[in-house]
Amino acid sequence: MSDHAPVLPHIIAGQKHLGSKAARRLNINPGTGERISSVPLDDVEAAEKAVQAASAAFPAWARTPVGDRIQPLFRYKAILEHHIDELAEIIVEEHGKTTAEAIGSVRRGIDCIEHACGAPILMMGRTLPQIAVSSSFCRTQDEGGVGIDSSVDRLPIGVCVGITPFNFPMMVPLWMWPMAVACGNTFVLKPSERDPMSTIRAIELAHEAGFPEGVLNLVHGGPDVVNHLVKHDDVRAVSFVGSTGAGKYIYETGCAHDKRVQCMCGAKNFSIIMPDANREAAIDGVFGSAFGNTGQRCLAGSVVVAVGDAADWLIPGLVERTKGMIVGRGCDKNTQMGPLQDDAAKDRVLNYIDAGVKAGADILVDGREFSMPSAGCFVGPTIFDNCTSDMSIVSEEIFGPVLSIMRASTLDAAVAEVNKSDYGNMSVIFTDSGNAAHRFETTVQAGMLGINVGVPAPMAAFPFAGWKKSFYGDLHTNGEDGVRFFTKSRVTVRRWI
Numbered sequence: 001m002s003d004h005a006p007v008l009p010h011i012i013a014g015q016k017h018l019g020s021k022a023a024r025r026l027n028i029n030p031g032t033g034e035r036i037s038s039v040p041l042d043d044v045e046a047a048e049k050a051v052q053a054a055s056a057a058f059p060a061w062a063r064t065p066v067g068d069r070i071q072p073l074f075r076y077k078a079i080l081e082h083h084i085d086e087l088a089e090i091i092v093e094e095h096g097k098t099t100a101e102a103i104g105s106v107r108r109g110i111d112c113i114e115h116a117c118g119a120p121i122l123m124m125g126r127t128l129p130q131i132a133v134s135s136s137f138c139r140t141q142d143e144g145g146v147g148i149d150s151s152v153d154r155l156p157i158g159v160c161v162g163i164t165p166f167n168f169p170m171m172v173p174l175w176m177w178p179m180a181v182a183c184g185n186t187f188v189l190k191p192s193e194r195d196p197m198s199t200i201r202a203i204e205l206a207h208e209a210g211f212p213e214g215v216l217n218l219v220h221g222g223p224d225v226v227n228h229l230v231k232h233d234d235v236r237a238v239s240f241v242g243s244t245g246a247g248k249y250i251y252e253t254g255c256a257h258d259k260r261v262q263c264m265c266g267a268k269n270f271s272i273i274m275p276d277a278n279r280e281a282a283i284d285g286v287f288g289s290a291f292g293n294t295g296q297r298c299l300a301g302s303v304v305v306a307v308g309d310a311a312d313w314l315i316p317g318l319v320e321r322t323k324g325m326i327v328g329r330g331c332d333k334n335t336q337m338g339p340l341q342d343d344a345a346k347d348r349v350l351n352y353i354d355a356g357v358k359a360g361a362d363i364l365v366d367g368r369e370f371s372m373p374s375a376g377c378f379v380g381p382t383i384f385d386n387c388t389s390d391m392s393i394v395s396e397e398i399f400g401p402v403l404s405i406m407r408a409s410t411l412d413a414a415v416a417e418v419n420k421s422d423y424g425n426m427s428v429i430f431t432d433s434g435n436a437a438h439r440f441e442t443t444v445q446a447g448m449l450g451i452n453v454g455v456p457a458p459m460a461a462f463p464f465a466g467w468k469k470s471f472y473g474d475l476h477t478n479g480e481d482g483v484r485f486f487t488k489s490r491v492t493v494r495r496w497i
Contacts, residue, residue, distance in 0.1 A: 005035040008196060010046045011218040013053040014207050019043040025193050025222075030096035030339040030377040031329035037094070039193045041222040047188075047229055050217040054159040054186035055234045057214025062156045062184040066120050070182050076209035077113045080106065083205060087198055091170055092330040094195040096338040096377065099330060101293055102170075108457075109174035112478065115460035116178035122483045123183060125153040134495060149494045154487040156184030157260065158236035161229045163250065165242045166192035166341055167296045167399075169199050175464070175477045176239045181215055183486045185237075189218045190229060194341060196220060226250070231257045237486065239477060240264065241298075244397075244423075244469050251472035262473035262485055264298070264466060266397040267425035270418040271301040271454070272440065274411065275308045277430035278452070282310075283317040285430060285454030286403070291325070291337055291381045292455065295401040296345070298470070299426050299448070299455050303387070303394055305406045305414040315364070315385060315405065322365045322381045322403075327372040339377040340400060346377040349400030353382055356393040356404070362386045367401060389420050397423070411436055412443075419445045424467030426456055447471065 005026055009016035022043040029036050040046070061069070080087070088102035097105070132148040162176040169191060177187040191199040203218045219225060230238055230253050237260040240250045247263035254261035271289065273282050289301030306314050330338035340346045350368065357363055361384040370380020379400060387394050387404040394404050408414035418427050428450030429440040437451045447465035450456030458464055463479035465471075475485040 005038045007038045007040070008200060008220060010040070010043070010050065010220060011200065011203050011207075012046065012050045013057075013213040013217065014211075017046060017049070019046040027094060027194060028342060029093050030341055031092075031331070031373070033375050033377075037197055039196060040220045041193060042224040043219070043221060044224055044228045047190075047219045047221060047225045050188045050219045051159060051229065051232050051234050053214040053217055054188050057212060058156075058158055058186045061181070061186055061212065061215050064184070066123060066182070066184065069184060070117050070119050072206070072210040073113055073117050073178055073182060076178075076206050077110055077117070079205050079209055080110055080113070080202075083201075087170055087201060089331075090198040090201055091195075092338075094197050095166065095169060095330075095341055097293060097330050098335050098338050099333070101338075102330070105168050105171040109171040112171075112174040112460040113178045115478070116182040119179070119182035119483075122480075123154045123487060125151055127151040146495055146497060150491065151494075152489050152491045154183070154483070155490055157486065157488050158185060159234050160185045160187050160237040160239065160486060161235050162187065162189045163226060163229070163238065163240045163242065164189065164191050164199070166194040167293065167298075169195045170202055172241050173199055173202065175241070175482070177216060179478075179482045180486045181211070183483065185486055186215050187217065188229060188235075189216070190221060190225060191218065193220055193222055227253070230254045230259065235259060237261070239485070241477075247472055260485065262475055262477060263471065264464060264477060265470050265472065266423060267298040267300070267466065267470050268303065268395065268397050268421050268423045269299060269301050269426045269428075269446075270303045270305055270421070272305045272307060272411070272414045272418070272427070272429040273310045273314050274429065274431035274433065274436055275310045276432045276436075277310065278432065279313055279317065281452060282314060282430040283321060285428070285452070286314070286318060287321050289428070289454035290403040291322070291401045294337055294340055296341060296399050298466075299457055300399075301428060301454060302398060302402065303404045303406065305408050305417050307408050307411055307414050311405070311407060318403070319364050319383060322383055325381055327370055327378060327380050329373065329376070337381060337401060340379055341377065343377055345400065346379055349379045349398060349402060352393055352396075352398045352400070352402060353379075356384050356387070356391065356402070359391040359393070361391060361393065361404065389417060395421070411439060415440065415443050422468060423470045425470035426450065426466075428453060428456060
């Protein structure tokens with residue numbers, strides 16, 4: 001294995017920059033263990049140049065008519081459609097997703113571009129004529145009052161920053177920058193240092209679509225770069241997706257430095273299975289939610305609460321399905337689950353499996369002993385039964401292919417288990433009862449709910465709406481919230497005398 005790997009460039013004002021000889025992170029192909037890239041970690045000088053480029057580009061871009069601003073996005077969507085396979089291949093190499101998962105993530109990102117292309121409608125303001133009457137300038141009593149009209153417009157806010165995670169290196173940046181630039185802002189993207197190659201390629205393609213210099217910039221880095229961006233006087237808004245610890249810090253730091261901040265953070269998601277649920281749909285939904293993307297997503301359904309006798313058919317079905325899973329490199333067409341993203345992720349998941357065993361949970365499928373490649377960052381799917389809320393495998397985000405099963409006698413008892421969690425990203429129920437579904441959605445404490453849907457990921461027209469410690473901020477990403485986050489309102493009161 002080579003001791004060296006290509007150094008990945010920043011992209012500033014449309015140009016590639018290798019930057020200073022900063023500390024670097026070596027990244028591997030998680031399916032093979034081979035080194036594939038070297039990423040700058042503390043190149044603060046590059047971050048400063050990116051903000052300066054975005055600041056310089058903002059006035060002209062903000063004055064550009066919104067209909068003209070979205071033309072590069074239309075072209076970009078068409079370009080991405082032609083490069084889906086290329087981008088998916090990069091994602092598989094650096095992240096480990098299966099090819100199908102990688103293609104799906106690119107397509108969900110394209111959905112966000114389509115949504116941002118609606119900016120001329122989404123940014124529309126509101127007007128209310130004759131909201132009040134002023135009599136101060138009437139010459140006679142018969143003239144009546146002079147009408148007062150009011151309106152509110154939505155305007156760009158300035159330089160925006162996006163800090164994105166490793167688990168969806170292509171899709172999550174597209175939650176942010178297309179809407180931001182469509183609304184007239186300029187953008188600095190700081191992708192995860194763990195797998196940024198697909199992000200770089202996506203930004204290269206964006207410049208092929210015709211964005212002016214400085215409107216869209218990319219810099220790599222770790223904590224030093226993040227701190228520089230979050231505290232920078234010229235940055236007006238910060239959008240973040242990642243762990244709860246990092247999100248809480250970025251939210252508090254950004255707000256203290258007068259930024260608008262939204263932080264989509266960690267999760268511990270629960271699936272409630274009722275006895276009357278469609279059995280095939282429930283097993284399929286839980287299986288896909290728990291083990292899709294190797295459990296590395298904030299909408300992974302990592303805890304199941306089986307109500308009543310639902311466990312009698314749910315657990316055997318899940319165990320049989322899981323034991324038959326094919327674990328391998330994401331590029332192999334038969335692979336159903338790929339590796340974890342790097343060795344640190346692998347070690348973390350193995351530690352949680354050990355902790356579950358020590359806590360007394362019954363391990364039904366042991367991912368440590370699964371049939372899988374010896375090289376790379378592999379851990380097989382794992383299922384625990386008879387889990388309790390005080391176990392770390394239930395209360396903490398594992399971010400890996402570990403499913404914990406709990407039991408409850410009633411729906412209310414199951415909802416109570418869900419609501420104990422510090423997190424509130426998503427929760428789902430499988431049932432054929434409208435009454436049970438209604439009771440669930442009116443009592444469970446989570447921002448995204450699924451009714452007979454294992455992964456209720458909102459389409460781009462709706463916000464990604466986590467609650468509790470899964471989100472810090474007032475406005476979520478995507479949907480109407482996304483438009484409001486990347487714009488500021490201006491109210492005008494008019495009187496013609």
